[in-house]
Amino acid sequence: MTTGTEIAWIAADWGTTNLRIWALDAAGDIRAHRQSDRGMGKLNRDGFEPALLDLISDLLPGEGSLPVIICGMAGSRQGWAEAPYKSAPCAPPTIDDATILSSDDARLDVRILPGIKQMAPPDVMRGEETQIAGFLADHTAFSGTLCLPGTHSKWVALKDGRVERFQxxxxxxxxxxxxxxxxxxxxxxxxxxxxxxxxxxxxxxxxxxxxxxxxxxxxxxxxxxxxxxxxxxxxxxxxxxxxxxxxxxxxxxxxxxxxxxxxxxxxxxxxxxxxxxxxxxxxxDAGSITLRGLALAYSSFSKGSS
Structure with missing residues (x-):
């Protein structure tokens, strides 16, 4: 059985429909992977922390706090807390751009990564920017097009590690x-x-x-x-x-x-x-790419806090 003492941090991809979490140890190995249907679309602002705790409370430490790094719709205007967009053209957001939450449960140290906005023509993304960061971590020289299919599909032009534009x-x-x-x-x-x-x-x-x-x-x-x-x-x-x-x-x-x-x-x-x-x-695989992007953010967080 996985215990809180084995977990170094929690990664979370919080979409409109679903919440997915990965619990990882200090070596980067996945110790637990869970999912619920309590996406942003089913929650009011007061419902996010309880929804997260329902998935991870048994993984939290008895003392101290555990970093939880979140991407996706939890950072939207209707989410847990609004994480302001970065503006394209830009590099994908990092942990330095994250919004730090004050949670009721002292065992949680929550950071929400922001999305990216584009002013002309107007467009936005939340969650996909973390996939882009994960992709670029292993394809640093890539200049071309990413397609992220889904309910709202995204086409992204990348150059020199930056999101140049998207649709x-x-x-x-x-x-x-x-x-x-x-x-x-x-x-x-x-x-x-x-x-x-x-x-x-x-x-x-x-x-x-x-x-x-x-x-x-x-x-x-x-x-x-x-x-x-x-x-x-x-x-x-x-x-x-x-x-x-x-x-x-x-x-x-x-x-x-x-x-x-x-x-x-x-x-x-x-x-x-x-x-x-x-x-x-x-x-x-989009799931592994998302986790790669979240792990990149955690790596910068852990270096900054050490």
Missing amino acids: TFMTGESFALYSEHSVLRHGLASGTLNMDTFRDAVVRTVETPSGFASELFAVRAAGLIAGQTPEEASGRLSGLLIGAELAAVRDNFNLDDVVLLGSDRIATSYRSALGCLGYQVQML
């Missing part, structure tokens, strides 16, 4: 809205995509993005009168949405040198979409 798309959220709350929901499969119709929709949307709105309703019509299966409909809808995103970024970002941070089905779909357009991309 956000609500593609994942749009898929959820269309598939759960629009007329299209009647003809879609649950959790299954036909990849042939997916790739076809990607290519056609990138080639003719002006047809996007009409193609959306055609997803419904093809199921009613043309024998389209629910799996084909889901693939087509996903391909239309990701294709529209790629049509928007292809002239603004270098797609010849893209790294995808993600290993789930969504990231795999992005890799397939880029592949059918002729782009070969590298895909890295």
Whole structure:
């Protein structure tokens, strides 16, 4: 059984939907990894500390305090405490940019890393900046494009260790809205995509993005009168949405040198979409990259406090 005396610090990725924590010892080994569904979207300001304690109270020391370094939506305006954004172009935030919290439980020493804002055009990120820091820690010479798929996907131009600019798309959220709350929901499969119709929709949307709105309703019509299966409909809808995103970024970002941070089905779909357009991309696990970024922050914290 893991005890508080074995734990040197806690890393936390606090999103809108979920909270994930890693408890690490002084050597950097993971002693515990836990997750809850108590994301920012389900909590008021007074609920963050209890939600964290529910996951880690048995890991805390009997005496003294334990560093807890957090990235993500806990630092938003609706979160535990607002951690002010850094402004792009900039290097990813470090522990020196973190907001220090005064917690009710004396065993907690909480630091929340800030996000990054971009003034023109207006855009923001929270959590992704820590993934970027983790990626750059092992790819210091990289100059190119990062794609971070998700509910709100991010495209990031990196150069000389800095975030030069970025762009956000609500593609994942749009898929959820269309598939759960629009007329299209009647003809879609649950959790299954036909990849042939997916790739076809990607290519056609990138080639003719002006047809996007009409193609959306055609997803419904093809199921009613043309024998389209629910799996084909889901693939087509996903391909239309990701294709529209790629049509928007292809002239603004270098797609010849893209790294995808993600290993789930969504990231795999992005890799397939880029592949059918002729782009070969590298895909890295987002979870381990996030932890790498948090560990980088802790390393600077521990050196500063020693």
